[in-house]
Amino acid sequence: MSRFFVLLASLLFAALAFAAGIATSEDMKYLYDYGDALYYAYQGEWFEAIARLDAQQAQTRGPDESEFDAPFSYSDRLVGDFELNYRMHQRAGRAMKAVIEGNVKDDLRNEAIFRLARMYFQKDQPENALQAVELIRGAVPETIRSDLAFLRANIDMANGRNAEAVTILKDLQSEKSIEGFSSYNLGIALLKNGNEQNGREYLDRTGRIKSDDPATLAIKDKANLVLGEKLLSENNFEAAKQMLDRVRLSGPFSNRALLSSGWTDASRERFENALVPWSILAEREVTDPAVQEAMLAVPYAYSRLGVYSTAARKYETALKAFGREIEKLGASITSIRQGKFLKVLVREELQQDANWVVKLRELPETPETFYLLDLMASNDFQESLKNYLDLEQLRKKLEAWSGDLVAFEDIIRQRSAHYEPLLPAIDREFSRLDSQMRLRLEQRDLIEQQLQAMLEAPRPDLLITADEHAMSERIAHLEKMVTPQSDEAGQRFGERVRRLRGALYWNINTEYDKRFADVREHLHELNQELESLHQQHAAFVLARQAVTESYQGYGDVIRDQRLRIKADREKVQLLMVQQGQVLEIMAVNELSKRRDRLEEFQVKARFALADSYDRASKAQLRKRDGQ
Amino acid sequence: MFILLRGFILPIAMLMLSFPAYAEEVSKEQIKSLDEQVQEIKTDTLSIATQMRLLEEKLLYPSSTQVAVFLSLDKAAKYRPDSIEIQLEGKPVTFHLYTVKEVEALKKGGVQRLYTANIKSGEHDLQVLLTGKNAGGLEFYRDENFKFSKDAGPKMVEIRLINAADQIITLRDW
Numbered sequence: 001m002s003r004f005f006v007l008l009a010s011l012l013f014a015a016l017a018f019a020a021g022i023a024t025s026e027d028m029k030y031l032y033d034y035g036d037a038l039y040y041a042y043q044g045e046w047f048e049a050i051a052r053l054d055a056q057q058a059q060t061r062g063p064d065e066s067e068f069d070a071p072f073s074y075s076d077r078l079v080g081d082f083e084l085n086y087r088m089h090q091r092a093g094r095a096m097k098a099v100i101e102g103n104v105k106d107d108l109r110n111e112a113i114f115r116l117a118r119m120y121f122q123k124d125q126p127e128n129a130l131q132a133v134e135l136i137r138g139a140v141p142e143t144i145r146s147d148l149a150f151l152r153a154n155i156d157m158a159n160g161r162n163a164e165a166v167t168i169l170k171d172l173q174s175e176k177s178i179e180g181f182s183s184y185n186l187g188i189a190l191l192k193n194g195n196e197q198n199g200r201e202y203l204d205r206t207g208r209i210k211s212d213d214p215a216t217l218a219i220k221d222k223a224n225l226v227l228g229e230k231l232l233s234e235n236n237f238e239a240a241k242q243m244l245d246r247v248r249l250s251g252p253f254s255n256r257a258l259l260s261s262g263w264t265d266a267s268r269e270r271f272e273n274a275l276v277p278w279s280i281l282a283e284r285e286v287t288d289p290a291v292q293e294a295m296l297a298v299p300y301a302y303s304r305l306g307v308y309s310t311a312a313r314k315y316e317t318a319l320k321a322f323g324r325e326i327e328k329l330g331a332s333i334t335s336i337r338q339g340k341f342l343k344v345l346v347r348e349e350l351q352q353d354a355n356w357v358v359k360l361r362e363l364p365e366t367p368e369t370f371y372l373l374d375l376m377a378s379n380d381f382q383e384s385l386k387n388y389l390d391l392e393q394l395r396k397k398l399e400a401w402s403g404d405l406v407a408f409e410d411i412i413r414q415r416s417a418h419y420e421p422l423l424p425a426i427d428r429e430f431s432r433l434d435s436q437m438r439l440r441l442e443q444r445d446l447i448e449q450q451l452q453a454m455l456e457a458p459r460p461d462l463l464i465t466a467d468e469h470a471m472s473e474r475i476a477h478l479e480k481m482v483t484p485q486s487d488e489a490g491q492r493f494g495e496r497v498r499r500l501r502g503a504l505y506w507n508i509n510t511e512y513d514k515r516f517a518d519v520r521e522h523l524h525e526l527n528q529e530l531e532s533l534h535q536q537h538a539a540f541v542l543a544r545q546a547v548t549e550s551y552q553g554y555g556d557v558i559r560d561q562r563l564r565i566k567a568d569r570e571k572v573q574l575l576m577v578q579q580g581q582v583l584e585i586m587a588v589n590e591l592s593k594r595r596d597r598l599e600e601f602q603v604k605a606r607f608a609l610a611d612s613y614d615r616a617s618k619a620q621l622r623k624r625d626g627q
Numbered sequence: 628m629f630i631l632l633r634g635f636i637l638p639i640a641m642l643m644l645s646f647p648a649y650a651e652e653v654s655k656e657q658i659k660s661l662d663e664q665v666q667e668i669k670t671d672t673l674s675i676a677t678q679m680r681l682l683e684e685k686l687l688y689p690s691s692t693q694v695a696v697f698l699s700l701d702k703a704a705k706y707r708p709d710s711i712e713i714q715l716e717g718k719p720v721t722f723h724l725y726t727v728k729e730v731e732a733l734k735k736g737g738v739q740r741l742y743t744a745n746i747k748s749g750e751h752d753l754q755v756l757l758t759g760k761n762a763g764g765l766e767f768y769r770d771e772n773f774k775f776s777k778d779a780g781p782k783m784v785e786i787r788l789i790n791a792a793d794q795i796i797t798l799r800d801w
Contacts, residue, residue, distance in 0.1 A: 035699065035738025042732035047669075051676035058677050090666050380658055387665045394672045401679050408686055539748070542779060546689050557682055564675050571668050579661055585651045 034078060041078075046086035047393060053079050080115055087386065089119050106138030114140075114148045121151065126158035146175045153185060162193035180209050180216040184223050203227040207246055221253045229260055237264040255281060255290035262297060271301040286321055287371055292598065295321060296605060299612065308616035315609035322602045329595040332371060336587050342580045345385065346392045371591055381586050388579045391572055398569045405562055408554070415551040423547070430540065437533065444526060451519060460508045463515040468504060475501050692745040693781040696721075696753075700733035703790040705762040708733075711786075713742055714754035720744065741786070748777050755786055755796050771796040 034053065041049035057075060076095065083092035096119075099112040113135050120129035133152050140148060149168050156165035169186035172178060183206040190199030206223035209216060228243030241264040247257035258277040265274035278301060281294035299314030335341065375381050450462060464472065475497060482494035684693075696713060707730050712722045721742040725733075733739060756770045771794065775784050785799040 035697070035736065036740050038735070039729075039732050039737030039739050042735045042737045043728045047673070047676070050673055051680065054673060054677040055680040058681065086669065087662075088666050088669050090663065091670055380653075380655075383662065384658060387662060390669065391665060394668060397672065397676070401675065404679065404683070408682070411686065539779065542691055546691050550686070550689065554682070554686065557678070561675065561678055561682065564671070568668060568671050568675065571664075571671075575661070575664055575668060579665070582653050582658065582661060585653050589652070 034075060037078065037082070041082055041085075044085075046082050047390075047397070050079060050082045050086060050088075053082065077111070077115075080112075084115070084119055084122075087383075087390070089123055092119060100135065107141045110136050110138065110140045110148075111144055114144050114151065117155065118151055121155055121158065126155055129155045130159050130161075146172060146177065150175075150178050150182060150185075153182075153189070157185065157189050157192070160192075162189045165189040166193055166195075179211065180206055180219040180223075183209075184219050187223065188226075200227060200230075204243075207243065217248065218252060221247045221251045221257070225253045225257050225260070228257065228264075232260055232264055232267075235267070237268050240264045249280070255284060255288050259290045259294055259297070262294070262301075266297070266301060266304075269304070271304045275301045286325060287374055289374075289594075289597070292322070292325070292601060296601060296608070299605075299608065303608070303612050303615070306619070308612045308619060312609055312612040312616060315605050315612060319602060319605050319609065322598050322605065326595055326598050326602070329371065329591050329598070333588050333591050333595070336584050336591070339584075341584060341587060342388070345388065345583075371587075371594065374594070375587055375590055378586070378590070381583070381590070384579060384583050384586065388576065388583055391576045391579060395569070395572045395576065398565050398572060401565050402562070402569070405558055405565070408558060412551045412554055415547075419547055419551065426544075430544070434537075437537065441530070444523070444530065447519075447523060451516075451523065454516065458512060458516075460512045460515075463512060463519060464508055468508065471500075471504060475504065688743055688745060688781075690781040691779055692747065694742075694744055694746045694751075694777060695740060695781070695783045696742040697783065697785040698733070698739045698741045698788070699736075699785060700730070700788045701790040702734055702736065704734070704788060704795075705790060706759050706767070706795070708757055708759040708788060709766075710758045711741070712756040713786075714752075714756070715744075715746070716752050717754070738785070746777055746782075748779060750774055750776050753784065753798070755798075757788070757796055769796055771798075773798040775800050 034056070037049045037052040037056070040046075040052065053075060057079075076099070080092050080095055083089075083095070093116060096112045096116040100109055100116065102109075104112075113132055117129045117132035120126070120132060129151075133148075133155060136148075149172055153165040153168040153172070156162070156168065166186065166189045169182055169189060172182040173186070175182060183202050187199045187202030187204075187206060190196075190202060193199075203223045203226060207220055207227060209220050211217060211220070224243045224246040228240045228247070231237075231240035231243060241261060244257045244261040244264065247253055249258075258281040262274040262276075262278040262281070265271070265277075275298065278294045278297045281291055282298050284291045286292065286295075295314075295318040299311040299318065302308075302314060303311035376385070450459075453459075454462065478493075478497045479501070482490065482497055486494060688695075698711065700708065708725050710722065710724045713720050723739075723741060729739070751774065753773045753775060754770060755773070756768070758766065758768050761767055773784075775782070775798070783801040785801065787797045787799055789795055789797055
């Protein structure tokens with residue numbers, strides 16, 4: 001029993017530690033990369049969180065790299081945490097083992113060992129957890145030092161190494177973050193190690209802690225209840241009463257505390273006092289075993305006080321309540337056997353409510369779930385239920401993806417129908433423009449080469465304008481008309497033609513530097529235009545490539561995905577049937593046991609009722625005789 | 628009588644021992660085996676999810692035209708967002724109503740991928756319209772206009788809701 005308390009305490013603590021770990025982690029260098037995944041993780045949507053991180057890692061990892069090739073990064077640690085929360089212990093364990101066996105620094109390695117050990121411990125594998133923590137060597141990160149020590153103590157206790165646990169836990173008593181848990185566990189470890197007196201002192205100390213934290217208050221109640229019941233079993237009623245009365249009236253352990261508190265008084269024949277806690281308890285939720293027991297204990301106390309008529313009435317009330325509960329249990333069992341239980345569990349609107357387990361009990365149309373809260377007390381049932389709900393989530397996702405693939409194929413078909421007729425003409429036009437562009441580029445290159453050569457050997461003739469070129473040709477034509485045999489008029493004409501040639505030559509040569517600078521300026525402008533042309537060309541090539549990629553090359557991927565989805569849907573369906581059967585068997589077994597217990601209570605109540613009537617009659621007779 | 632009733636305090640587990648065994652029982656091995664199979668199918672399905680996400684991104688949002696709008700909330704913000712609307716070039720493109728869980732996730736540092744779409748290269752107008760409640764529980768409305776530029780690669784912008792007296796909506800251009 002106490003081992004269960006230790007496990008519960010450590011699990012409570014582990015859950016809080018995880019939440020706190022993410023919430024306060026400021027060292028998020030890659031917050032942006034992982035922020036999307038964290039958004040889902042913080043909402044408890046672990047599948048979405050892991051899927052986003054996996055996709056992000058798949059995009060950044062090379063095609064030949066495996067997930068274990070990369071160093072132990074922040075991303076790996078996040079995935080590990082997410083996987084543990086999604087209860088994928090095997091995958092998380094494999095990743096952590098890869099880190100532990102890899103070439104990493106001590107602190108990272110030790111952090112991975114801590115996570116692996118915690119996982120084993122949560123999976124109720126204390127031997128494996130012990131083997132893991134014994135691998136720790138060298139530096140331990142400051143952030144996990146106390147958590148690791150606390151975990152190690154819990155593992156030691158689970159393995160019966162209570163003396164070792166006591167040594168560790170004594171050093172943790174000043175650790176504020178685990179206040180209550182460390183002293184409670186130390187108390188239990190001391191008791192199990194045979195050190196009764198010290199063990200009780202630490203439980204007592206835990207039971208007096210002042211705190212506003214709900215988890216600390218719960219462990220405080222637990223300590224008082226454990227110590228109170230221990231003292232009660234030793235017939236130390238006065239001390240037991242003090243401990244049990246320290247348990248809050250509204251906490252998770254209040255029902256058991258009220259019941260035991262009543263017994264500390266009843267055991268000392270103080271039945272009036274016993275009626276106080278029992279009467280409070282008897283008015284509470286009737287599905288609770290402690291409440292059912294109190295419904296018998298109250299009339300028992302009245303009967304011991306000699307108030308037989310009240311006792312008889314209370315027994316009748318209890319009998320009616322037991323009858324109703326037996327009926328409800330019977331209806332629940334029938335309903336579960338008809339398969340209604342599983343259908344209610346996956347109702348979407350209930351999943352949105354954090355308090356859904358309690359809500360289910362209040363729905364009149366779902367008798368199969370009246371005792372769900374009590375079933376949830378079993379760890380196996382809880383785990384099986386979570387698995388069933390996870391499978392239902394997978395089923396919905398796989399179904400949605402099947403539909404997505406059909407939509408993808410439709411998109412691809414439409415794109416193909418749209419682009420295929422257009423592309424040949426577009427490609428032809430592009431090819432023509434591409435050839436033109438190449439030709440112009442060659443011309444530009446030639447001009448640049450000539451300009452480069454003109455820096456060393458000026459060539460004014462290459463920089464003449466079109467008008468000058470025409471004029472030069474006309475002058476050349478005129479020059480041919482001038483002959484040495486020309487008359488005087490012909491000689492004057494020849495002189496004028498030479499002056500024209502001279503004037504043209506003068507202009508070309510005197511303006512050479514300016515023209516050269518102008519050409520370089522124009523070439524620069526041309527380069528800018530060409531740069532823009534290049535960008536347009538590249539954009540077109542990208543767009544053209546994107547068009548092809550928008551509908552080509554998906555056939556194999558979609559076919560492969562469809563096959564995988566189909567196979568997984570079949571597996572999920574089969575697993576849901578198996579997991580559902582397990583849940584139904586567990587539920588029916590538990591509810592049948594409850595019904596049997598209530599039937600036994602019924603027999604006792606009937607017997608006690610008859611006894612009360614008998615005593616009431618006798619008392620009345622005695623009273624009449626006396627008169 | 629007292630002894631009879633005192634027996635009720637015995638742990639329920641003890642009581643159960645006296646009951647007859649039921650027709651069907653579930654063994655620990657059976658539970659463990661099922662759990663392992665569930666873990667395997669989760670791994671398989673996650674792998675499909677990764678491929679589906681990559682396929683969807685490649686098919687629907689090619690990198691040359693992709694734009695993604697993210698939203699983050701300052702941890703110190705003393706207000707809570709109720710709803711947000713995004714407009715591109717003056718046209719509403721997405722609207723989101725926040726649940727308590729979502730606001731908590733944002734406050735802890737989660738970043739919401741608010742909108743993914745395809746747009747052409749060049750300058751774009753982004754308008755953000757926010758409603759929420761301030762520390763006193765009073766409703767408020769804010770809107771801001773931003774410009775961002777899209778080139779050949781995928782574009783990511785982050786709307787940051789900060790803790791400030793005047794302009795609480797800012798844009799981080801990645």
